[in-house]
Amino acid sequence: VARSLPSQWSKQYGPVMTVHLGPWCIVVLSGYKAVKEALVDQADEFTDRPPVPFFDRVQRGYGLAISNGERWRQLRRFTLSTLRDFGMGRKRMEQWTLEESRHLLESLRETKSTPFNPTFFLSHATANVICALVFGERFSYDDVNFLRLLQIMQAERRLESSPWGQLYNFFPKLMDHLPGPHHTVFNQLEELKAFITEKIHQHEETLNPDNPxxxxxxxxxxxxxxxxxxxxxxxxxxxxxxxxxxxxxGTDSTSSTIRYAFMLLIKHPDIQEHMQKEIESVLGQHRAPQMEDRKSLPYTDAVIHEVQRYMDFAPLSVPHYATKNISFRDYNIPKGTMIIPMLHSVLRDEDQWEDAWAFNPVNFLNQNGNFKKNPAFLPFSAGKRACVGESLARMELLLFLVSIVQHFHLSTPGGPSSLDIKPELSSFVKVPAQYQLVVTPR
Incomplete structure (x- = not known):
């Protein structure tokens, strides 16, 4: 989304706008106040998801992400309570994440300061954290079969944020009969589902109901x-x-955010140096970080939050849907209308941020250098459809990034000026550009 688009539309038409795209009539909500009012203050009315052809083709209406009604309520309640029972956001998961961090650090050391693409290093690390919760196991960085699954996930994200993915959403029946990369990705996703099915069968054979x-x-x-x-x-x-x-x-969003964080730290060496000094003053060069260190690392915490704000991973959010007529701000939103609470406009709301359009950790620091919360920080959305893995993602971002910056200096062969931080693709999600990373032990 271009910088001027939501702000210009909002200034001209107000924070509640109607847009017609292909067969869809869409209501766009712009700015923190309008988005918060819908997703939080009127949460019950803005809970449902629309039928999006791309996701329906993959999930066929099942699962948590795109379901509605009783299916969604039961699955979300069960998923949140189960993941918490297995330590999501707690000490147990912290220890698992730190263990995975050690594997990641060792893999980075093995690059011996030569340039490499960090994409699958980071995907493997974040995937292993979610695998601990879901499958009860981790996978070696040398596992070529698991790497294949990560490549499939990467291809799916690229497709859904590409023009091909958008064309499929507008004209699914036509696209089903036209050649294109969507057929390849849909077929590959069946491999991923087959992997999950096999894991389920293995669990059935060894299940102990008294000890899940x-x-x-x-x-x-x-x-x-x-x-x-x-x-x-x-x-x-x-x-x-x-x-x-x-x-x-649980794999793609966190790994993409870390990969983008590396780009920004290379692009802003003064910020990287400030982070390193703060981390070293609190942890030294050898002690592993813990979640309780967050309060002692206000600048680092501010940088991590600012990376998420500036990256703007899901600029349009996942669409919502009016399953009945909705009254909102004296407007009538008719049943069957798609609703886009534009997170981009929240994370760039000039009324909420001191420096909305620049990468600047000051957005999360007060005059005394202490961390400062901002209610407009909504990268995980808000309300009843907020990301179920938010606490896990926040833990991973802190522990992985602090561990890496503690042990390595980050650079790129062409220097900071060679990096283009504009996303390679930007639609449903933002896909950071590929680049070569150099990690030099400190």
């Missing part, structure tokens, strides 16, 4: 408990689709 090991075990137990309930949403189709939701969302 992970999310899949808990779902299998729930399926057995409700097998005689005709209206139960705990069925194999929902389990496979929800595991796919968690696996993909």
């Amino acid at each position: 090991r992970d999310y899949i075990d808990c779902f299998l137990i729930r399926i057995n408990q409700e097998k005689d309930l005709a209206e139960s949403e705990f069925i194999y189709e929902n389990m496979t689709a929800t595991v796919l939701d968690l696996f993909m969302a």
Whole structure:
């Protein structure tokens, strides 16, 4: 989304706008106040998701991300409680993330200060964290089969944010009959679903109902408990689709944010140096970070928040849907209308941010250099559809980034001026450009 587009539209038409795109009538909400009012203050009315052809083709209406009604309510409640039981956002998950951080640091050391593409190093690390929760295991960085799955996820993200993905959403029946990369990616996603199905079968063969090991075990137990309930949403189709939701969302968003953070730290060497000095003053050169260190690292915390704000990973958010007529700010939003709460306009709201259009950690610091919260910091959205993995993502970003900056100086062969921080693709999500990273031990 261009800098001027949402701000110009909002200034001309106000924070609630109607846009016609192909067959869709879309209401766009712009600015922190309008988005917060819809997603938080009128949360019940803005909870549902629209039928998006791209996602429907992959998930066929099952799973957590795009479902509605009782299916969504049951799956979200179960998923949040189960992930918390297995340590999401808690000490148990912190220890698992720190262990994965050690594997990542070792892999980075093995590059021996030569240039490399960091994409799959980071995807592997973040995937292993979510794998701990969902599958109860991690995968070696040398596992070529797992690397294949990461490549499939990368291809899917690129497709959904490309013109091909948008064309599929507008004209799905036509695109099903036209050649293009969408067919390849849809076929590859069946490989990913087959991997998940195999993991589910393995769990069934070794399941101990009295000692569940992970999310899949808990779902299998729930399926057995409700097998005689005709209206139960705990069925194999929902389990496979929800595991796919968690696996993909838990891998790509966090790894892309870390990859973009590296670019910004290289682009702003003074900020990288400031972070290194703060981290060294608190942790030294050897002690591993812990979540409780966050309060002692206000500048580092501000940088991490500013990376998320400036990156603007999901600029349009995931669309919402009016399943009934909605009254909002004296407007009538008719049933069947798609609603886009534009997170881009929140993270760039000039009324909420001191320096909305620049990368500047000061946005999260007060005059005394202490960390300062801002209610307009909504990279995970807000309300009842906010990201279920927010606490896990926040943990990973802090522990991975602090560990890496603590041990390495980040650079690129062409120097800071050679990096173009504009995203390679920007639609449903932003895909950072590929680049060569050099990590030099400190």
